[in-house]
């Protein structure tokens with residue numbers, strides 16, 4: 326009897342990642358690294374401004390024909406991993422994440438600028454990152470927004486509230502102080518990336534969970 330079973334392992338649905346021109350590009354790259362190591366497929370959308378901020382913050386120029394390979398090399402991952410990463414420019418409104426028919430596991434905008442936040446919260450879908458986020462919400466898939474600005478004004482807060490009311494997870498890169506991993510910038514970055522992975526449902530060891538560390542817990 327004919328069996329439709331294939332010997333190829335099914336590819337996981339991609340995770341869409343948006344990197345915008347807010348400070349904290351390192352967070353976006355750390356997330357990509359972890360997702361790749363978790364054998365996920367990443368569809369990365371980079372805004373025009375993100376290229377400048379990445380360069381200002383890390384000295385890394387994301388340029389050339391094969392941006393996926395450049396990023397994989399920058400992350401010190403084996404070049405074969407470039408197959409798991411696809412990079413789209415922000416004006417590519419015809420790219421797969423622009424359509425709800427394209428299945429994904431959800432989207433993370435990390436770091437999310439106040440400009441992109443405003444576009445998403447107000448349904449202005451003239452960029453791929455905003456359109457992909459809009460699609461993620463309309464399809465009731467997970468949208469995680471990692472906003473980066475301080476202090477927030479009322480426009481930012483209203484836009485964040487709007488997105489939270491529409492079902493997005495607002496996950497700011499907050500400093501944490503109560504566990505042993507948190508004494509370094511690396512530990513703080515891992516904490517935020519771990520929280521994003523928690524939301525996406527992936528297992529990780531990026532931070533020690535409360536109750537798992539060896540220090541005795543303070544009396545409460």
Ligand SMILES: Cc1cc2nc3c(=O)[nH]c(=O)nc-3n(C[C@H](O)[C@H](O)[C@H](O)COP(=O)(O)O)c2cc1C
Pocket residue numbers: 344345346347348372373374375377378381437438439440441442473474
């Ligand atoms: C070095 C640098 C750091 C920036 N940091 C932030 C930030 O943390 N948050 C923010 O909302 N905008 C920040 N901006 C401004 C945004 O890049 C700018 O508003 C841009 O238009 C955002 O566009 P995008 O959302 O399409 O990336 C920064 C700009 C530069 C050059």
